[in-house]
Amino acid sequence: MACTSIRPSPGSPLDLSRPPEAAGSPEERALALEQENLRLRRICASLIERVEAGSTVGGAPYAAFEHTVLLAEQVRERTEALQQTLLELHQAKAEAEAANHSKTRFLAAVSHDLLQPLNAARLFTCALEEHDLPDPSRRLVGNVARSLKDVEALLGTLVDISRLDAGLLKPDKAPFRANELLDVLAEEYRQMASVCGLTLRYVASQEMIESDLALLARVVRNFLSNAIRYTQQGRILLGCRHRPGGLEIVVGDTGPGIEEAHQQAIFQEFRRLGNSVDERDRGLGLGLAIVDRISAMLEHPLRLVSRPGHGALFSILVPYAGATRVAANRAEPKPRYDSAAPSIGGTVWVIDNDRAIREGMEALLCGWGCRVVTAASLGEIDGQGRESPPDILLIDYHLSDMACAEDGIAVAVKLRQRCPGLPVVLITANHDAALKVRARREGFDCLLKPLKPLRLRMLLLQRLASVRAERG
C-alpha cells in the first residue's frame, strides 16, 4: 500500500488548518514537506471522490444516512418556520379578538342601556292600547307601538350580530320534534303571506332533531320573511326533506330568484338585492348575514338553490336527535292573543330596580286583571306584599346596585324558600346561555328583554293555571 511508505510526524496528527513547523536540516524539511504534499494530494483525491459522488439516494449506506439527515433538517426548518408563522398568527388573532371583544362589550353596554327605556316604553304603549281610546288616538298609539318594535328589532339585530362575531352567543342544543318549531312558524307566516296575496304551503314532519330551538327559529323566520318580502305572486313553501345527514328544513318561493353571481354576496352584511316588494321595509340587510353566522355556529350547513325567474330555495340541514335522549315537550305555546281574552287574575310580585319598568309592568299587568305588588328589592317587597302573598314572581336578573348586592336568581331562590313552589319568571337583557342554564336548573322561566307582552301573558296564564290546578 502506498500509505504505509509514508511516515507521518510521530507527535501530532496532520493539521489541515496550518503548515507544519520548520525544523531540522533543509533536506529533512524538504522530505517532510514532500511527504505532507503526498498526503494532502491523497486527501484531496478522497474529498473530490466524495464531492463528486454527491449524496446519491439509495446508494451507499452513508449516503442513506446523509440523505435522512438532510431530510430531517429540512423538516425541522420548515416546522420551525411554520411554528413561527403560527405564533405570529396567534398573536395577531388574540389582538384582533381583544379589540373585537371590547367593541362588543361597549355595544352590549350601550344596547343594555337603550333596551331599558325602550322596554319601559313598550310596556307603556301596550298598557295604553288596553285602554278605551278614540280611534285617531288608537291609530297613533298603534304607530308608536310599531315604531318602537322596529327600533327594538334593529337594536336586537345589531347586538346579535356583534355577539355572534365575538363568539359570545353559545348554542343551547336539545332534541325536539321538527313540527314543534315549524307548526308555529307556519301559522304565523301563513297570515303574513295571505296579507301579501301569497299562499303558504306547509309540509309538517314529526322527526326528532337536535338544535338550539331559538337560533334555528331565527334562521327559518329569516328564510320565511325573505321569501314573503321578495315574492310578488305565487307560493311560499315550508317543508322538510329527510337526508342521510339530517333533516333539511326548506323554504322555497316563486319569487324572482337570485343570479348565480349574487348567491354568495347575499350572505354578507348590508347586502340586499334591490327588488324588495315592500317599500316600507326598513331592514338593514343583516338577516342572511346572521343566518350565515348561526348556521356556522350550530354546524348546520346552509344551501341555496335558485335560478333567475324561477324562484329560490333556501334550506338548513339539522342533524337528527340521538336515539338516547327523549325530548320533553319544549314547544312554545302558540301566542294567540286578542284583546277580548279573559283577564288573568292572580297576584303578581314584580321586583325590578328600574322605576320606569316597574310602573310599565304595573300598568300592563293591571290591564290583564292581575293584582300587582312592585318593589326594587326583596326587603322592600317584604314590607309591601304582606297583605297579598304572590302567585307568581317576576324578577329582573340585574338587581345589583347600591340597594341590593344579589342578582335576581339569588333573591328568587330566597323568596322561594319561604313560598315553596312559587313560579318564578326571570327577566334579563343578558343573553348568556350560562344564565339560562342556571335559571333552568332552579326551575325558573326566563324571558329576555325587551319583553314581549304576548309572551309574558302566555307564560303567566300557563304558570298560574298550574298553580291553581295544584291548589285544587
Place this chain on the structure above:
Amino acid sequence: MDPCAVKPEGRGHRAVEPALRTAFSEQHDPESAARELAEALASPELGFVLFFCSAEYALDDLGSAMREAFSGVELAGCTTAGEITPKGYCRGCIVAIGFGRRRFSLSCALIDDLAAFDLIQAQRLIGGLLENCRSLASGDHVGNRFVMTLLDGLSSSEEEVLATLDTALGSIPSFGGSAGDDNRLAHTHVFFDGRFHSDAAVVVMFHTPLPFEVFTAHHLRPQAMKLVVTRADTERRRVLELNAAPAAEEYARLVGMSLEALTPDIFARHPLAVRIGEHHYVRSIQRVNDDGSLSFYCAVENGIVLTAMRPAPLLDELESVLAGLRQRLGEPALILGCDCFLRRLELESLGQVAEASRLVGRAGVIGFNTYGEQYHGMHLNQTFTGVAIGSLPPT
C-alpha cells in the same frame, strides 16, 4: 425470594389501574426472573410488555420463560449493554414496562431480513401496524402515534433500514436503539413472537391519547481538528486511513495516546463526528483492528470529514434535557430511553454513575444502553434518545 428485588414503580400505583407499570429483576435464573416480572406487572389491563435484558441470560431459556410467564400478552424487547431500571443504571438484569390497554394500543412487527428490506415491505409493514393499532383502539380512543425501533446492533445495516422505514412512516415520529451485548461485540438480539432473533429488527407502534415527545440529545462539542477519511471499507464499516495515514495511528496521535491505549473508554471521551448542515453527528468508533484500521458503529465512506469532539459535562446536560421535557409535558409518566453505552462508559470512568442513576430514576427513565440510537430515521451514536410520555391527556 427477595421482595425488594422487584419494585413496581411508585408513581404508577397512585391510580387504581395505572396506564403503565414498570418492574425489574436481578435474578439470574431465567424462570425466576420472568416470574418476578409477571407478578409485578400483573393487571387485567395489561396489553403489552416491552423488556430489555442483559445478554448474559441464557436467551433460549429466557425467551420461553417470558413467553410462559406472560401468556396471552404480546412481548417485544432486546438485549442490552446495560439496563436502566427504576433504580437507575444496572447490569446483568432485566427491566420491563407493562402498558395498559386503556391508554395504549401497541402493535409490533419483525423485520427478519435486514439486507433485503425495501420500501414495498416497509409500506406493507407500517400499514399492518397502523391497521392493528386502529383495531385495538376502542372507539373513542383518540391520540397520536409514535414508533420505537429495536435493531440488531451488529448488523451493519441500520442506515438503510432506517431510511426506508422513515420514508414509509411519513410524519409519524420514530426513535429507537440498537441492541447490545454487554460490550462483547459478539451477538445482539431482538425479541419478537416469543423468541430472540439476530440480524433482525422489531418495530413497535404506540398509539396513545397521552402527550409525548420524541427527543434526542448529546453533550459533545466540536473542536478545531478535522480528519478526512481517505480509505474506507464501506461494507464492514471500517476506516483504513485518516488523513492518508493508518486510521488507528492518526486517531492515536489526535488523542495523544499510544495505539495500545485505545479502548472504548477513550473512544467515548474523544469522539469523532460528521457535520451536516449546522449539526454534528457523532460516528462512534467500535474498536481498533489488527490491521491498524478502525471499526465504526455506523456507516463510513471515503472522503467524509470527521470533526474531533470533546464532551461537555454529561450530568449537567442530562439534567437540563430532563428538566426541558418536564417543563413541556408536565411530570412524565415514563421516559423510554435509549442511552448509548459509550455515555455509560464515560459516567463509569468519571465515577458519576450513582449521580446519573439518581437523575434518571427521579425522572422515570426506563430503557437500556445501546450500540447506537435512532431518531427520525437517522442512525446516531453517543446520544440519549427516547420518548417522554406525559401523565395526563391534553385537555
